[in-house]
Amino acid sequence: MMFQIWLHVVLLFCGLFSNVTGEFLKFKHPSIYRYLLWDHAGAFVGVNIRTAVSNMPSAPDIVSMLRANQITHVRLFDSDAHMLNALANTGIEVMVSVTNQEVLGIGELPSTAAAWVTKNIAAYVPSTNITAIAVGSEVLTTLPHAAPILVPAMSNLHKALVASNINYQVKVSTPNSMDVISRSFPPSAATFNTTLNSTIFQILQFLRSTKSFYMLNAYPYYEYVKSNGIFPLDYALFKPLSPVKQIVDPNTLFHYNSMFDALIDATYNSIADLNFSGIPIVVTETGWPSFGGSIEPDATSGNAELYINNLIRRVSNDSGPPSQPAVPINTYIYELFNEDKRAGPVSERNWGLLFTNGTSVYSLALGNAEITGANSSSSFCIARPGADDKSLQDGLNWACGNGQANCAAIQRGQPCFNPDTLQNHASYAYNDYYQKMRGSGGTCDFGGTATITTVDPSYGSCRFTGSIKPGFMYDSLLICIKWLQFELLGWGVSTSGTWTSWAVLGERKDSRHPSFWHNSCCYSVFGPCEFEKLFVDTLRFYPYFAELVFMLC
Numbered sequence: 435m436m437f438q439i440w441l442h443v444v445l446l447f448c449g450l451f452s453n454v455t456g457e458f459l460k461f462k463h464p465s466i467y468r469y470l471l472w473d474h475a476g477a478f479v480g481v482n483i484r485t486a487v488s489n490m491p492s493a494p495d496i497v498s499m500l501r502a503n504q505i506t507h508v509r510l511f512d513s514d515a516h517m518l519n520a521l522a523n524t525g526i527e528v529m530v531s532v533t534n535q536e537v538l539g540i541g542e543l544p545s546t547a548a549a550w551v552t553k554n555i556a557a558y559v560p561s562t563n564i565t566a567i568a569v570g571s572e573v574l575t576t577l578p579h580a581a582p583i584l585v586p587a588m589s590n591l592h593k594a595l596v597a598s599n600i601n602y603q604v605k606v607s608t609p610n611s612m613d614v615i616s617r618s619f620p621p622s623a624a625t626f627n628t629t630l631n632s633t634i635f636q637i638l639q640f641l642r643s644t645k646s647f648y649m650l651n652a653y654p655y656y657e658y659v660k661s662n663g664i665f666p667l668d669y670a671l672f673k674p675l676s677p678v679k680q681i682v683d684p685n686t687l688f689h690y691n692s693m694f695d696a697l698i699d700a701t702y703n704s705i706a707d708l709n710f711s712g713i714p715i716v717v718t719e720t721g722w723p724s725f726g727g728s729i730e731p732d733a734t735s736g737n738a739e740l741y742i743n744n745l746i747r748r749v750s751n752d753s754g755p756p757s758q759p760a761v762p763i764n765t766y767i768y769e770l771f772n773e774d775k776r777a778g779p780v781s782e783r784n785w786g787l788l789f790t791n792g793t794s795v796y797s798l799a800l801g802n803a804e805i806t807g808a809n810s811s812s813s814f815c816i817a818r819p820g821a822d823d824k825s826l827q828d829g830l831n832w833a834c835g836n837g838q839a840n841c842a843a844i845q846r847g848q849p850c851f852n853p854d855t856l857q858n859h860a861s862y863a864y865n866d867y868y869q870k871m872r873g874s875g876g877t878c879d880f881g882g883t884a885t886i887t888t889v890d891p892s893y894g895s896c897r898f899t900g901s902i903k904p905g906f907m908y909d910s911l912l913i914c915i916k917w918l919q920f921e922l923l924g925w926g927v928s929t930s931g932t933w934t935s936w937a938v939l940g941e942r943k944d945s946r947h948p949s950f951w952h953n954s955c956c957y958s959v960f961g962p963c964e965f966e967k968l969f970v971d972t973l974r975f976y977p978y979f980a981e982l983v984f985m986l987c
């Protein structure tokens with residue numbers, strides 16, 4: 435009961451000072467953080483829906499499955515009326531497609547384009563939230579003879595949208611595969627295949643003038659398989675690379691943590707090579723097959739699960755690729771269902787996320803996309819007692835560097851800095867890395883200097899990642915206490931007339947115990963910390979205040 439009231443106050447407070455408290459909450463309690471970000475319009479991860487499936491579920495059933503998995507964006511490969519009706523009033527954003535067969539007619543006759551828009555778009559908006567038309571699928575590489583008609587088709591559709599006054603809401607573009615780029619590595623040197631120059635140039639002109647985006651089908655799976663071992667599998671699966679295997683672009687010195695990022699940058703650079711800029715890329719297809727034939731050893735459900743879940747994490751972090759860090763990478767996963775009716779290698783029938791009965795092929799983190807931090811856990815990774823200092827230092831450097839552990843808490847003045855020992859700092863960093871990465875294959879090893887423990891190593895206000903130690907674990911709650919005093923209970927205690935210093939206590943201990951004060955540490959958000967003075971005063975005159983503070987530590 436008490437906790438609920440307090441939580442309410444905290445959220446109000448965080449709304450007012452989110453730039454301060456957001457940073458604390460981010461790493462301490464991801465689910466609250468997610469709640470706070472509910473309306474945050476970040477990058478999205480959508481799903482492609484194709485239909486070469488026996489037992490294809492009904493359109494309403496498909497929509498139920500989308501909702502159950504919190505999928506907010508879909509791309510259809512056609513303009514199926516059942517799906518467009520079922521998607522009405524769901525809030526799900528829809529990209530529809532002109533099939534490759536339809537491109538020719540639409541490119542030749544503006545009236546065909548107008549009829550197509552009337553029948554397949556205008557009839558459904560606004561109740562079905564159609565936001566884009568994908569014109570054909572990889573036309574330039576699969577139907578090169580149709581290339582001359584592609585831009586006229588896009589342009590005719592756009593004009594029809596203008597005539598219906600829905601051109602601002604519905605964008606027109608065309609998905610290209612990576613095959614339109616001659617050589618994708620290093621990304622800085624990538625260019626479009628020169629035989630496609632004039633068509634791509636016209637496409638980019640069209641996209642720029644209509645404020646549309648470039649549709650990219652990017653498959654690290656195929657690039658990895660084609661590379662014959664030049665690139666490590668970890669790189670294709672978004673796993674952290676060991677220091678000796680970093681992928682660096684020799685011209686820009688950008689480090690590529692994933693092949694996905696590198697493919698997108700190769701495309702941005704190819705666009706820049708034709709002197710275009712400001713056209714964002716949306717990844718219209720990417721994925722990983724969960725099963726393959728005997729010559730497709732990398733098509734496994736383990737790899738697919740890693741790829742997809744790491745992809746979701748990557749996209750949800752909202753950053754762009756190294757060359758365009760501020761442009762989020764909106765992405766559609768290929769694809770919703772395994773398409774058992776497709777021809778080709780075994781893997782071709784195993785790209786799906788779901789079986790047609792709605793159960794997932796492997797475990798998925800869709801809808802949890804904003805959570806990139808800790809997973810509460812009953813095992814922790816700490817430095818092995820007795821490990822030598824040199825190895826610990828190497829492990830610590832790696833974890834906080836390439837391992838991307840969040841090492842803020844072990845910096846001087848932060849809650850996990852003391853005790854200031856290698857053993858303690860390495861434990862914190864190892865564990866942060868381990869909690870974040872074990873889902874994607876990260877291990878608790880660090881050259882033999884790490885070990886697993888089931889004992890939560892958190893102490894005082896130092897909370898190890900994954901800790902579910904009692905009650906509230908984020909210290910920033912204490913910042914709110916004074917608000918409670920002022921706003922809710924109407925107490926006001928001021929030492930020297932100001933409330934500029936804030937205290938964060940250590941372990942929850944009886945305040946009469948001498949070590950209570952001893953183990954405490956201070957955070958000062960708005961000014962110098964005057965912890966001792968403040969609390970001595972407060973305790974002396976307002977005993978309840980101290981009680982409340984204890985509850986939140």
Ligand SMILES: *[C@@H]1O[C@H](CO)[C@@H](O)[C@H](O)[C@H]1NC(C)=O
Nearest residue numbers: 525526527560561563564565
């Ligand atoms: C459709 O999606 C767009 C883009 O996210 C959004 O701005 C708009 O509010 C949505 N419209 C409806 C009716 O949901």
Ligand SMILES: *[C@@H]1O[C@H](CO)[C@@H](O)[C@H](O)[C@H]1NC(C)=O
Nearest residue numbers: 578615616617627628629630
């Ligand atoms: C460029 O495209 C042409 C025609 O599609 C193809 O024959 C050629 O191999 C491609 N060049 C490169 C370097 O990919």
Ligand SMILES: *[C@@H]1O[C@H](CO)[C@@H](O)[C@H](O)[C@H]1NC(C)=O
Nearest residue numbers: 627628629630631632707708
């Ligand atoms: C394509 O562009 C490149 C570089 O801009 C140029 O060298 C090449 O001649 C062009 N090819 C064609 C077919 O236009």
Ligand SMILES: *[C@@H]1O[C@H](CO)[C@@H](O)[C@H](O)[C@H]1NC(C)=O
Nearest residue numbers: 631635705706707708709710
């Ligand atoms: C791009 O711009 C540069 C500098 O203005 C110019 O030299 C180059 O020819 C242009 N390339 C294309 C493909 O237009």
Ligand SMILES: *[C@@H]1O[C@H](CO)[C@@H](O)[C@H](O)[C@H]1NC(C)=O
Nearest residue numbers: 691695748751752753754806
């Ligand atoms: C987001 O991802 C990029 C690329 O992997 C990485 O450089 C960056 O540090 C990440 N940001 C956060 C906040 O995790």
Ligand SMILES: *[C@@H]1O[C@H](CO)[C@@H](O)[C@H](O)[C@H]1NC(C)=O
Nearest residue numbers: 788789790791792793794795
């Ligand atoms: C759903 O279908 C898959 C594949 O056919 C099957 O393995 C799974 O047991 C089914 N799940 C349920 C709940 O019926």
Ligand SMILES: *[C@@H]1O[C@H](CO)[C@@H](O)[C@H](O)[C@H]1NC(C)=O
Nearest residue numbers: 799802805809810811872873
């Ligand atoms: C948290 O970790 C447990 C144990 O490793 C795992 O089973 C669970 O799926 C994880 N949850 C999330 C959301 O990653």
